[in-house]
Amino acid sequence: MIVLLVVPLLVPFAAPLLAGRLAGARHPVAALWSLTLAAVVLAVSTLVALGGLLLPGVLRLPVAAELGELVHPLAVGPEALLYPATLFSAAALAGWVWATWRSLVRQWRLYRRARSAADGRQAAGDLSIVDDVRPDAYALPGRPGRIVVTSGMLRCLTPQEHAALFAHERAHLSGRHHLFLAAAELCARCHPGLRPLRGAIALAAERAADEAAALATGDRRLTARAIGRAALAARMAPDTRPAFLPSATTGPVPQRVSALLRRPAGRRRLVPALAVLLLLCAGISSGTAAAGALVLHRGVEVAQGEWRAGR
């Protein structure tokens, strides 16, 4: 049983290997869905496995055994591993609850702050303009969803590029991409191996919005230029944010621009293959978690005296 429940804890470490390639793929909507689905399944399997590893140790406590109406001690897996597994999963679950709660509170507070910055402002359709020299733009989900853009951003782009920017942000809102991002954030808290998936999901969401903007404006090059120029302007603006950790690999913005400049080309088979592999990982993970839970359930029934052990 222990072995079955350890598999879902190990599989997520393999997922990022596939995810990185998938996020920049040519079908960003499909990539977004498969990445998010895989992340959610892997995260839930992780939690089920941790719960399964925690339970046998907890049921050794007299109070819990009485509550569970156990008449025999629960015997699942090697005895030597019982307490280490229990301690490990208790610590991991406690850490998860704490991190998730903090993240939820923090995100909600940020959202409220952004919302109040946009509300009560002069509105033109779905657009809120903040008079600020630093170029910045984002989609603010809610009812109604809004596009928040600084005057600095508007000034560094041409009217044609404004159209691409607005189409991009509207695609975020109509595609409800914030839900995917929130799911990615919650999953990243469940397992360290899922953290890289968060970046991959964010990139896939941006790519999906980029493709929608290219479709709406009818001009891939224009959309690519709008993104590129906005990013360069944001970098050169005074009072800019402290630079990120230097990364060896190419960051998301150049990837998005080059994907737009690239003509639709072959290598399409790669995407379904990667998506299938990733979902297969998720399947293995959830399958073993479910099997482990079943074995555990059977073990509990045996301990409750409903089954005779070994039958």
Added chain:
Amino acid sequence: MSDTSAERRPAGELEASVLAALWAADGPRTALQVQQGLPMPLARTTVATILARLHEKGAVVRQRAGRGYAYSPAQDAHGLTARRMHHELDKDSDREVVLARFVSQLSPDDERVLRELLEAGDQ
């Protein structure tokens, strides 16, 4: 023909484009000037109607210019508070988690690659 396709867009989208054009401009703009700068083909009268609607909402201010008006964006009283809140948000490097940002921070490598891409794309 193309006029109708642009005018069939939701009114809110047209308002957004017109206001954005005014914010990007250096000074006050007449309806004709705004119309000429817009990427979508719209009739001058449509642009004038949109500008009048924005003026009613208080999003733009106007002054007499010849036989018509010249419009500029209204620097509203909330502007300062909103800017301060925005600054608060800015300090949080994590906010892209819920708020999908148009562009993320560039590393020096990113900047170089991006410049090369844009130069190649322009040719």
